[in-house]
Amino acid sequence: MPLFQVSTRIQYGLRALAYLASKEGPASAAEIAGAEGIPGKYLEGILGQLTASGLLRSERGKNGGYRLSLPAAELTVLSIVEALEGEIRPTECAAGPGACDHDLACLPRRFWLGLKTAVDEYLSSRTLLDVIDPAS
Amino acid sequence: MPLFQVSTRIQYGLRALAYLASKEGPASAAEIAGAEGIPGKYLEGILGQLTASGLLRSERGKNGGYRLSLPAAELTVLSIVEALEGEIRPTECAAGPGACDHDLACLPRRFWLGLKTAVDEYLSSRTLLDVIDPAS
DNA sequence: CAGTATTCCTACCTGAATACTAGGATAATA
DNA sequence: TATTATCCTAGTATTCAGGTAGGAATACTG
Ligand code: FES
Ligand code: FES
Numbered sequence: 387m388p389l390f391q392v393s394t395r396i397q398y399g400l401r402a403l404a405y406l407a408s409k410e411g412p413a414s415a416a417e418i419a420g421a422e423g424i425p426g427k428y429l430e431g432i433l434g435q436l437t438a439s440g441l442l443r444s445e446r447g448k449n450g451g452y453r454l455s456l457p458a459a460e461l462t463v464l465s466i467v468e469a470l471e472g473e474i475r476p477t478e479c480a481a482g483p484g485a486c487d488h489d490l491a492c493l494p495r496r497f498w499l500g501l502k503t504a505v506d507e508y509l510s511s512r513t514l515l516d517v518i519d520p521a522s
Numbered sequence: 523m524p525l526f527q528v529s530t531r532i533q534y535g536l537r538a539l540a541y542l543a544s545k546e547g548p549a550s551a552a553e554i555a556g557a558e559g560i561p562g563k564y565l566e567g568i569l570g571q572l573t574a575s576g577l578l579r580s581e582r583g584k585n586g587g588y589r590l591s592l593p594a595a596e597l598t599v600l601s602i603v604e605a606l607e608g609e610i611r612p613t614e615c616a617a618g619p620g621a622c623d624h625d626l627a628c629l630p631r632r633f634w635l636g637l638k639t640a641v642d643e644y645l646s647s648r649t650l651l652d653v654i655d656p657a658s
Numbered sequence: 659c660a661g662t663a664t665t666c667c668t669a670c671c672t673g674a675a676t677a678c679t680a681g682g683a684t685a686a687t688a
Numbered sequence: 689t690a691t692t693a694t695c696c697t698a699g700t701a702t703t704c705a706g707g708t709a710g711g712a713a714t715a716c717t718g
């Protein structure tokens with residue numbers, strides 16, 4: 387029912403990254419899951435997705451685990467969200483012309499695109515560091 | 523999959539209100555549905571909800587229909603969204619303490635509340651008039 | 659008063675998505 | 689070779705969006 391809802395997938399992902407950012411060295415999925423109270427197998431999938439998107443680097447085997455592939459200060463929340471849910475798109479017809487029987491100048495569409503811009507600006511102007519730093 | 527998705531409910535509602543704003547006198551659900559290409563029975567429910575929320579006034583019977591209960595310039599989009607989908611709440615635990623095992627200072631939660639604030643600001647600073655006026 | 663146009667109310671249906679769970683294959687280390 | 693991890697594929701439960709369907713209540717019109 388919400389206009390925008392932050393899925394558990396994104397919440398878990400962000401918390402896992404926050405955990406990794408405030409720790410030295412790699413952490414396994416099980417470790418993060420235990421520390422954050424997240425279902426382990428579920429988190430595995432999320433971390434795998436973040437790895438595939440290049441936000442994390444993974445190492446298998448003993449003493450393996452995940453680590454950030456970038457400093458927290460260079461990791462925008464927008465990139466995290468897009469890695470987990472793809473591009474943010476407020477409406478179907480925002481994708482391009484032809485998706486809808488209206489024309490390009492459709493005013494409601496413009497309005498929703500403006501909302502997307504506002505959200506994108508918020509998300510791209512904050513980094514993982516901002517999220518874990520109380521001073522923000 | 524989207525972080526925020528504008529449901530057809532809201533899109534239809536906004537378009538119906540835009541139609542009413544740019545017209546003299548009342549319009550029936552069937553008329554709006556025909557003009558905007560919206561499923562009639564579905565729109566009925568949406569308009570009923572807007573009426574219950576006080577945004578529309580309705581008259582039954584012949585020559586009845588719906589009309590805005592406020593000038594378009596005084597109707598914020600936020601009020602429309604809240605009428606149709608309730609209060610915007612990014613996460614479950616944003617509702618208050620106790621919804622989650624974290625504490626009030628939980629940083630991710632603060633971050634999401636900041637996003638809600640940004641969205642609320644965008645939506646409450648635009649009125650229905652802004653949506654239908656190309657000059658905006 | 660009969661007919662017609664309209665809102666209003668309740669119930670139901672369907673496909674898709676979210677939020678998992680389960681079981682194991684693959685790889686790296688010790 | 690035993691252990692610890694990631695990686696891969698599949699399945700399931702629940703919820704919700706997006707409708708459909710049918711009719712009851714109400715108001716105007718001739
Ligand atoms: S362009 Fe799709 S609703 Fe107007
Ligand atoms: S308060 Fe709910 S996730 Fe932190």
